[in-house]
Amino acid sequence: MENTLSQPQKSGRQYKDTLFRTLFSDSKHFIELYNAVADEHFPMDTVVTPLPANELLIRNNDLAACIDDQLVIFYEHQSSFSKNMPLRLLSYASDILNTYVIDRDKLFGSKLVKIPTPKFYVLYNGAQKITEHELKLSDAFIVRDSEPALELTAKIIDINIDNGDIVLTKSSNLQGYSLLIDKIRNNQEAGMARDIAIAKAIDSCIDEDILAAFLTGHYKEVSKMLNWEYDADAEKKVIAEENRAEGLAEGIAIGKVEGIAEGAEMLASLIEKGMSPDEALEKIKSGATE
Numbered sequence: 001m002e003n004t005l006s007q008p009q010k011s012g013r014q015y016k017d018t019l020f021r022t023l024f025s026d027s028k029h030f031i032e033l034y035n036a037v038a039d040e041h042f043p044m045d046t047v048v049t050p051l052p053a054n055e056l057l058i059r060n061n062d063l064a065a066c067i068d069d070q071l072v073i074f075y076e077h078q079s080s081f082s083k084n085m086p087l088r089l090l091s092y093a094s095d096i097l098n099t100y101v102i103d104r105d106k107l108f109g110s111k112l113v114k115i116p117t118p119k120f121y122v123l124y125n126g127a128q129k130i131t132e133h134e135l136k137l138s139d140a141f142i143v144r145d146s147e148p149a150l151e152l153t154a155k156i157i158d159i160n161i162d163n164g165d166i167v168l169t170k171s172s173n174l175q176g177y178s179l180l181i182d183k184i185r186n187n188q189e190a191g192m193a194r195d196i197a198i199a200k201a202i203d204s205c206i207d208e209d210i211l212a213a214f215l216t217g218h219y220k221e222v223s224k225m226l227n228w229e230y231d232a233d234a235e236k237k238v239i240a241e242e243n244r245a246e247g248l249a250e251g252i253a254i255g256k257v258e259g260i261a262e263g264a265e266m267l268a269s270l271i272e273k274g275m276s277p278d279e280a281l282e283k284i285k286s287g288a289t290e
Helices: 019-025 027-038 085-101 104-108 166-170 172-189 194-207 212-217 219-229 232-272 277-286
Strands: 048-050 062-067 070-077 117-124 134-136 153-158
Touching: 019 027, 019 062, 019 070, 019 172, 019 219, 027 048, 027 062, 027 117, 027 166, 027 172, 070 085, 085 117, 085 134, 085 153, 166 172, 172 194, 194 212, 194 219, 212 219, 232 277
Parallel strands: 070 117, 117 153
Antiparallel strands: 048 062, 062 070, 134 153
16 A cells, blocks of 8 residues: 655744654664554564654654554653543644645545554653553543544553553663653752753763663754753643643633522512512613612
8 A cells, every 4th residue: 555644745844853753763763662562573674654844743742654554653741641632643643644645636536545544652751650551532522422433542651761661671762762861850850950960861871871872973962852842840830821721711610600690699689679670680780789
């Protein structure tokens, strides 16, 4: 089946890579990672067609590629664990398919348009303990259905080094990446400024032969990437903003309900005193309810 992420693009917008995407954009590293998470055995010379760089990747810390007629999407999830990943991945996968895979003119033809089989993996390395091993889009449906008409399943893999997931033993590059992130986190918790925490973690990994060739060859670039992507302060700020927004929305909702109940009480009281409904409503609107 000839189906690759190769549709011509007009976009020339530049984006800043993350360390995760840079490390696993190497086809051999990608194959090793996919073999580990999917329990596959693709040889290292298997053709991997990566997602071309454009503005889609600005929104997501993702890596997407076609391998053996499968569209494999990895999402590195660093912040507070979100159960909204399937919904976010649905939008992202749709963008990828419509931008790179599907010839939209053929959608109006009678012949079935074939697409690579999507596979979704969320690699979680945030500080929160997780118990979920997969998330489904149907979990978000208001009306539950035993056979949902639309579904997306994302496999969740905790790649924190201290959790000892078996996947880490199957991919030396993923294990090395997790060790590097863990060292940075420990350095920051010990009170080091982020720049120093990153530099010392990189030096330590090179000394211990952890991703040594990659880190040595990309030392400055890696440091810049990690300064951009591993920002604990920014992460806390985002989480706080999310919590504030949720609290505000909840407060508004409660206020509306309470306000409606209070208004109904006032209306009934004024009507009992002999006012017509219209007069009572006008009095409530003017604020003169005494």
